[in-house]
Amino acid sequence: VSEISRYLVPGDVFLLDGKKLSLPCDAVLIDGSCIVNEGMLTGESIPVMKTLLPLTESPEPWKTHSMEDYRRHVLFCGTEVIQAKSSGRGLTRAVVLQTGFNTAKGDLVRSILYPRPLNFQLYRDAFKFIVGLSAIGVLGLIYTICVFTYHNVNVVAMALLLLTAAVPPAIPAALTTGTVYAQRRLKKKKIFCITPQRINICGQINLVCFDKTGTLTEDGLDLWGILPSEGSRTPLPWGPVCGAMASCHSLVVLDKKIQGDPLDLKMFEGTHWVIQKGSDELKLRMDLLCVIRESNPQATSLFPDLFQAPVEGIAILHQFPFSSGLQRMSVVSQKIGEEQYDLYMKGAPETVSSFCRQETVPSDFLEELKTYTSQGFRVIALAHKSLVPRKHNHVSFLLPREEVESGLEFLGLLVMENRLKPETKPVLQELAAARIRSIMVTGDNLQTAVTVARSADMIHEASKVIIVEASEPEGSAPASIAWRLAEGSKTSAAAPSVSTAKGRAEAQERLLHTSLFHGSCHYHFAMNGKSYQVLVKHFYSLLPKILLNATVFARMSPGQKSSLVEELQKLDYYVGMCGDGANDCGALKMAHAGISLSEQEASVASPFTSQIPNIQCVPELIREGRAALVASFAVVKYLTLYGLIQFVGTALLFWVSV
Ligand SMILES: Nc1ncnc2c1ncn2[C@@H]1O[C@H](COP(=O)(O)OP(=O)(O)OP(=O)(O)O)[C@@H](O)[C@H]1O
Structure with a gap:
């Protein structure tokens, strides 16, 4: 393709033969699947799976999907195809969508040549x-x-x-x-900049938003434990939980190394299985990825139950990839040598439980979740469903995602450690000493985020955290806001002791009112993406007052992250944003100074890129800016x-x- 790239025009179809290729145009996949490195675009160097555009009645199917859906089927110019897998109907095919300056790479070049005008x-x-x-x-x-x-x-x-x-x-x-x-000095410190005019603005920054996972905390979170919804808790026997952990991921084998999302990697490592390509021996197509039991004697003696699996391996037939907006991913798989298909889902516990049959969700689910999130763990839920072979034959995975992902059985929770990077705390303290506000904006659970913010000293031990819960109007009831003190917040000694529930609620309300409007104590607001959305929609006049003291924003979608940065800018803050993932791209671009932690030297994602993956780059940049x-x-x-x-x-x- 590279030789004839200048002859490509939108509408052309080209074939991908599986060799590494730097894409010369934006193209939509119509057959097969690809593994792509989109670091240039997102700053995130983990391989991303691209799947074929589903068949629909629409004459322009890519236009009927949301941007998030659309991206999963599009190969962007300048990104690198690492692997192409055919769907069994010949080579992988893609249709050219855009060429030249209209492509994603064109966007990068344009953003360097004509940066967004600065209102400085x-x-x-x-x-x-x-x-x-x-x-x-x-x-x-x-x-x-x-x-x-x-x-x-x-x-x-x-x-x-x-x-x-x-x-x-x-x-x-x-x-x-x-x-x-x-x-020049920043370059020596491995901080790269594509719009030098922004360096001056960095000197004015007075608020920095931080993403949590991979930025404040370590990326490779260790698997801390598994909490199956039923049955014995140790050791983990073969069953759907083990199947989900072994197959529900988007890991790939590149250069004989398993690569992919660090969360997926840790989860898979916990099973002690191995990934292998399909083969004649396994009676599977070569292009299918499968996970098989490892005959490692040491591991077998350590986890005997795990290795008494009645299955030889699991073939992954289709993936519905993870996206931050959806907060879940699922796979359609088949046990080797069996006819039956399985669907495994993993994702944010609240999201996964909403796809499960309610009778399968344990009654103490919310309490268990709270127990672990309030200790600062990152919790992921697993779910499973057997697909009936008669109805869902070999094309089951071509069915719409919503149809396959319904009526699942809740399997349990995966608990992962959320360790702070060693540099996080000193940097946040340095920023606080310089009177620069730090805010956490994450896609993770609210309670986990609050606990991490406390342990990182973003919220002082003695400060109170007030959770803002805003709800949409329902029927005749208008939109409302409720305030509640977060767990672990020390209540004021001056608070009157009231015994009745009603009295206690009134006292708490009074206490909140005093703290909010008379500034008698130091407090921080925390909220999730849903509440933020309601505040923007129904309580816009109150939003500035809340934003002035809000420190934790959890379960934020990529769109909400960038909207938050915009609202903070309206309050005359000079906003810096430091993040590492594809879900931060919008906010990184919107901020006065977006700093992407990435191995790449430059990405369209943000004006600054730090190759050193911790937040030390933030004070460096502010110092150089000043x-x-x-x-x-x-x-x-x-x-x-x-x-x-x-x-x-x-x-x-x-x-x-x-
Ligand atoms: N690979 C994955 N598979 C399934 N679910 C995931 C995966 N990665 C994250 N999740 C779930 O989706 C939620 C949102 O993920 P997202 O990537 O938006 O944010 P995050 O990684 O939790 O935090 P941050 O925004 O700080 O990076 C996570 O809290 C987690 O529950």
Whole structure:
């Protein structure tokens, strides 16, 4: 494809033969599936699975899907196809959608050539300042014309001399000198920048939003435990839970190494199974990925029950990939040598439980979830369904996702450790000491996020956390907001002791009112994406007051993350955003200074990219921004003073000399 890429036009069909390929255009997959590295686009270097566009009646099926759905079927220009798998009907095929500047890569080049105009006070003031100087220059011009016309001398050259003395032409250059040197220093610290004008803005940042997983906490979370919904808890016997852990992931084998989402990786490692390609021996097509039991004697002796599985392996027939918006992923799989198909789902516990038959969800599900999230664990739920072979034959996985993902059986919870990176706490303390606000914006559970924020010192031990729960209007009831103190918040000693439930509720309400409106104690608001959405829609006038003290935003979708950054900017904050994943892209672009933690040198995702995967880059960038700002300002002051002295001196000379 690369040789003929300049001949490609939208509508052309091309074949992918499985070799590595850097895509020359945006294309939609119509047959087979691909594994792609989209680091250039998202800053995230984990391989992403692209599936074929489902068949629909619509003449333009890609337009009927949401952006999130659409991305799962589109191969973007500039990204790299690592593997292409056919669907058994010949080679993998894709249709060209866009070429040249209209593609994703074109977007990157365009964002470098024509960055988004900056609405920065410094640049606005610099413009006003130059207009002021020009006015002085024009006065000088009039003065010279008057003086020299009176004495009948060559006016033009002299008049221009005075005009240019007042407006130093080097001012724009002076404004960029600081940034050029700062950019060089940042590069040495492995922080890359595609829009150098933003470096000056970094000096003004007074609020930084942080993503949690992979940014504040470690990416490779260790599997802490499994909590099956029924049966004995240790050791884990073969069954659907084991099947889900072995097959419900989007891991791939590249260069003999298993790669993919760190969460998937840890979960799969917990099973001690291995990934292998289909083979004649297994009576499976070569392009199918399967997970099989490993005959590792050491592991077998450690986990005897795990290895007494009545199945040889599981073939993964189809994947419905994970997306932050949906908060879940599922796979259709088949036990090797059996006719039956299985659907396994994993994702956020609240989301997964909503797809399950309610009788299969344990009655203490919410309490168990709270127990683990309040200790700061990351909790994932698993679910399963057997697909009836008669009805769901070999094309079962081509059925719409919603149809397959229904009436599931709840299997249990996976509990993963959420360890803070060693650099997180000192950096957050440094920012707090510099009076720069830190906010956590995450897709994870609210209680987990609050606990992590407390352990990272984002919320001080003595501070209260007030959970804001806003609900949509229901029937005749209008939209409402409820406030409640989060678990672990110390109630004030001054709080009156009330024994009745009603009295206690009233006392708590009074306490909240006092803390909120009379500033008697330090408090932080925390809310989830749903409540944030309701506040934006129904309580917009209250939003600024809440945002001024909100520190934790959990279960935020990518769209809500960028909307939050925009709302904070409306409050005149200079907002920095530091994130690592594809779900942060919108917010990274929206912020005054978006910093993506990525192995890539540049991505369309954000103006700054730090190759060192921790938040130490944030104070570095603010420091360099301030240095650049101060240097630029000092040079501008020097040049202006120099120009004005020259202006006055020349004007006096003109007066004296003629
Ligand atoms: N690979 C995955 N498979 C299934 N569910 C997942 C997977 N990764 C995350 N989840 C679930 O979806 C939720 C949202 O994920 P998302 O990637 O948006 O945010 P996050 O990784 O939890 O946090 P952050 O926004 O801080 O990176 C997670 O809290 C988790 O419950």
